[in-house]
Amino acid sequence: MSMLDVSHDNQPAGPRIGYVVKRFPRLSETFVINELRALVSLGLHVEVFSLLRPEPEQQDALLRTLDLDVTYLPGRDELDRMTVAKRNFSSDKCREKTVRKELKARADDVSGLPPFPGKRHSQCAVLQLQAAVLAALAASRGVTHLHAHFASDAATVAMLASRVSSIPYSMTAHAKDIYHTYSTPDEDLAFLKKKLLAANFTVTVSDYNRRYLDEISGGRATIYRLYNGIDLTQLQAHFEPREDKLIVAVGRLVEKKGFRHLIDACSELGKKQIPFQCVIIGEGPERPSLEAQIEKLELNECISLAGGMSQRQVFEWLQRATVFVLPCVVGRSGDRDGLPTVLLESMALGTPVISTRLAGIPEMIDDGRSGWLATPGSTQSLADTLEKVLTTNAGERRAAACCAREKVERQFSLEDNARTLCRYFSAHGLAEAPVKKGQAE
Helix, strand or coil: CECCCCCCCCCCCCCEEEEEEEECCCHHHHHHHHHHHHHHHCCCEEEEEEEECCCHHHHHHHHCCCCCEEEECCCHHHHHHHHHHHHHHHHCHHHHHHHHHHHHHHHHHCCCCCCCCCCCHHHHHHHHHHHHHHHHHHHHCCCCEEEEECCCHHHHHHHHHHHHHCCCEEEEECCHHHHCCCCCHHHHHHHHHHHHHHCCCEEECCHHHHHHHHHHCCCCCCEEECCCCECHHHCCCCCCCCCCCEEEEECCCCHHHCHHHHHHHHHHHHHCCCCCEEEEEECCCCHHHHHHHHHHCCCCCCEEEEECCCHHHHHHHHHHCCEEECCCCCCCCCCCCCCCHHHHHHHHCCCCEEEECCCCHHHHCCECCCEEEECCCCHHHHHHHHHHHHHCCHHHHHHHHHHHHHHHHHHCEHHHHHHHHHHHHHHCCCCCCCCCCCCCC
16 A cells, blocks of 8 residues: 555556545445455456545555555645755755646646535645546556546546546435535536536435436436445355344434434333333444434443444344334435445345335335334334334244345345446446356456
């Protein structure tokens, strides 16, 4: 891993895809790691360009599972050092004039729509610096295509680098990156439209998102729906035995996860003398308010905030649970979940699931067949659904869990969906589609 190393000896021949991400690796974005691993296993040459370094506690464990080139692009510290270096040209007026002219020309190339919505000028400068460096590195390493995960900063840098280098780019759009209000709705949508139209194509994780993005682009952008895939070889279904009346929820403690509604719904269960234990796994800014809510409702004996856990520990809890609950809502900023990976993982593990009718979630769960859906933000709807699932017989829960596993196998296989992404690259002349094992070449 390097920050500005431009030498790559013994590069493999053929198309080379540069993945552009905000922070790599990131524990909450294991779907990116899984996708990269699948693409490499299919024979695609991939390297990663990250705008930020990983959190120290996440770096080693996650990177041990990968064999990829990862380049961390320069950020604010490097920009500050460039300002100091620029002063060193003061004794050479001719050289300084030339440098200023070159910098101005390069800034004009990557100007985009400054200031970018919701960004300070200093933040815009960092993104432009990263785009210029990405363009130079990608060109020098023979990268034939840039693909950004998330339509926010990563896509901004990829778009600007594409403009400078003429290397085409595409992006995957998820949830917060397209629904959250960063500045004003008009400015955010205008900038998102700019990225959609500049991209060779856009992948998004649900039909719900695809319709939304298609409307923003006025039908002028190429947009594909491709669900996030999960590695089914690592997620074996475990249908029974399960602990009785154990509710498990997993996610960052933020507004869009809807955990305050889960706590209120649990209070309703208590009023009906329905026994339960609820474990909420995750950390986040809402922890103090959720703790206060639990205390106020006198639920300390039956609801616990368990904090953050490793993926292995999360899976162990999911395999014990009577039901997994993710009561997603739309946040005040417009942010919402798109296609929650932990919901797919629960379905793959054979855990009965409850969520809400929001965004792409109804595309994952057939209500009453492969899980249950409540009304977003409705405590009563969620409480009624929890009561139904907890008090039904174990055979009905198992039948729903079996249907859920079958649906995940049909629509959310990591390998199948990675092959589809390769076909999109191929259809746009960016890479050859890999040959399926056993398929004639």
